[in-house]
Amino acid sequence: MLSLVTYLRERPGARVGDVARAFGISERELVADLNVLPMCGTSFRGGDLLDIDTDGERIWWHNPDDVAQPLRLSSDEAISLLVAARAVAGLPGLRERDRTALTRAVAKLEAAAGDAAEGSARVGATFEAEGSVFADVDRALTERRRLWIQYYSSGRGEMTEREVDPIRLVSEGHTYLEGWCRLSEDRRMFRLDRVADIRVLDVPSDPPPLELRDLSDGLVRPAADDPxxxxxxxxxxxxxxxxxxxxxxxxxxxxxxxxxxxxxxxxxxxxxxxxxxxxxxxxxxxxxxxxxxxxxxxxxxxxxxxxxxxxxxxxxxxxxxxxxxxxx
Structure with a gap:
């Protein structure tokens, strides 16, 4: 969001779609950020809040000259970001180039945070529930291989075994695997924290040709002919x-x-x-x-x-x- 402020300052009237594509996020996520930005300022003095709004197509920043001082991370924000970044850097299955880039970013944050960075080093976070599952899913996607999963279906209220051809990972509150389920012979979303067991199979992943769905309006979009x-x-x-x-x-x-x-x-x-x-x-x-x-x-x-x-x-x-x- 700090980068978004700089981006908008340099591009008055930027189109919502163009900005979303530039930051690699959905238009829905962008609008959510724009709803937060007007509550941000450079201090608690008041009078320096960002006056940013959108008409749904374009984005306008009405007081860029009044808020000349760039926004900075507070100590608490810097510590939270460092803890989260270190946790993600240690996540199994993370591609090495991504891990290297993240490590460089952590080093820059530590230098900028100064004394605050020392406190962050004493705090750790892990992703035990999804870490190993994420690693196997990431491996299957990279190597284009089929997965066997033991999965808890909340709708059925029971554990099921399935073979899945992975398509992609998506995140909305939880991390989901989108894949072609061989049990139901249809595209399905699987929450990683509901996967009880997982194996990467020595079988090539072969989902049928599918057009990736636009998930900007959320993961669940019932069809018009659903009951x-x-x-x-x-x-x-x-x-x-x-x-x-x-x-x-x-x-x-x-x-x-x-x-x-x-x-x-x-x-x-x-x-x-x-x-x-x-x-x-x-x-x-x-x-x-x-x-x-x-x-x-x-x-x-x-x-x-x-x-x-x-x-x-x-x-x-x-x-x-x-x-x-x-x-x-």
Whole structure:
């Protein structure tokens, strides 16, 4: 973002697409950075914040002359950056040229940070959950070889074994492998932290010719012909709209929402329904709503000694007078 400030200062009215390509990021990421920059300044005095905005096509910096002093990393920011850079430099599977470039960058940061760099040397970070998996995926991509993985599917709630022809690594909150899954005979995204075991096979990777998807709008983009599901959530369930792509969310009188979304695997939303408990329910399609109620009743029955579960009502799922999520 520091480089972005310099870039924009020298290019008034730069196009959003051109700037995104220059920095190797998506337009979505660029706009997110532009939403942060106006809150940045060179001190806590006020009056020196960056006045940068965009109309969606071009970017304008309205006060470059008023903010003449270049932005600098604070000590905390420098320490955080050094710790993260050293951790990435030690990541298994990192290409040697990238490791060398990163090591040079760390040396420059240490020189610029001065005394602050000494504190960063006493802190370490590792990527134990994904490090070895990342190394094997990176190797498979480099050598164009197929992978065997043991993978936990959150939608199915079970461990599966698959052979995958890797296509690319992508990151959005988590690191994902995009690959051609030989089990489903389709393109799939696999979260690296859900890979329980992995092997690089002595088989050439041979995915069918595929056009790489534009992921600037996110990893999950349901198709127009995917089944439609309607959820009604109370105020405590409004978080669903922040984590699930949806077509529409309508306000309800009690402060909740009616959420309409599409998914290729409606049954995968049963886990969401159980998690919501009394804070939400599936209302359509009717078959899925009934399946959610019966699944919740069966789950609650596991907590019973000899008492049968009550019949689910229209406002939630009950057992022994308590709503699911209240007492279970």
């Amino acid at each position: 439609q599901v309607v959820l009604e959530v109370g105020p405590a369930g409004r978080w669903v709209t922040e984590y699930y792509s949806h077509e529409e969310s309508l306000e309800l009188p009690d402060g909740g929402l009616r959420i309409t979304l599409r998914t290729p695997d409606p049954a995968g939303l049963l886990r969401l329904a159980l998690r919501l408990g009394a804070d939400g329910r599936i209302t359509a399609p009717a078959a899925l709503a009934e399946q959610a109620r019966s699944t919740a009743a069966a789950a609650l029955a596991l907590y019973a000694d000899d008492e049968p579960a009550d019949t689910p009502d229209d406002t939630g799922w009950r057992y022994g007078g308590e709503r699911a999520g209240d007492g279970a």
